[in-house]
Amino acid sequence: MTNHATGMFDITGWEEVATEEKTGATIGRTRITKAFRGDLEGTSTTEIMTVGTEAGPAAYVGIEHVEGTLGGRKGTFVLQHSAGGGDDDGKPWMRWLIVSTSGTGELTGLRGEGRIEILEDGGHAYTLDYAVE
Numbered sequence: 001m002t003n004h005a006t007g008m009f010d011i012t013g014w015e016e017v018a019t020e021e022k023t024g025a026t027i028g029r030t031r032i033t034k035a036f037r038g039d040l041e042g043t044s045t046t047e048i049m050t051v052g053t054e055a056g057p058a059a060y061v062g063i064e065h066v067e068g069t070l071g072g073r074k075g076t077f078v079l080q081h082s083a084g085g086g087d088d089d090g091k092p093w094m095r096w097l098i099v100s101t102s103g104t105g106e107l108t109g110l111r112g113e114g115r116i117e118i119l120e121d122g123g124h125a126y127t128l129d130y131a132v133e
Helices: none
Strands: 003-022 025-038 040-053 056-070 073-084 093-098 110-118 124-132
Touching: 003 040, 025 056, 040 073, 073 110, 093 124
Parallel strands: none
Antiparallel strands: 003 025, 003 124, 025 040, 040 056, 056 073, 073 093, 093 110, 110 124
């Protein structure tokens, strides 16, 4: 059975670890901490690799370790991030994939995927479709 989780998160820490200027792009590495509320309650630490161009932020990939309660189940899991500055419509996209062997505690066997949306007020909303096998 697939479950649908929604909520918000706050970025509680942002540390730019390294940047490297390349021809046509800037490559960066950043550590982020977050606090989740909604169907997922908890905290996370994230490492992302970013690329920016003259047009602005262009893409990132990352790994996020989450500790908390999802749908009443307590444990930890890892999210794989991918994001881009815009598809054909020019709208940025941000996707998550749950690393299928990463769930612990009551989240052992967790699988799924989700999205992040940046709201007009700058807030961050998430959706996560998941199952625990």
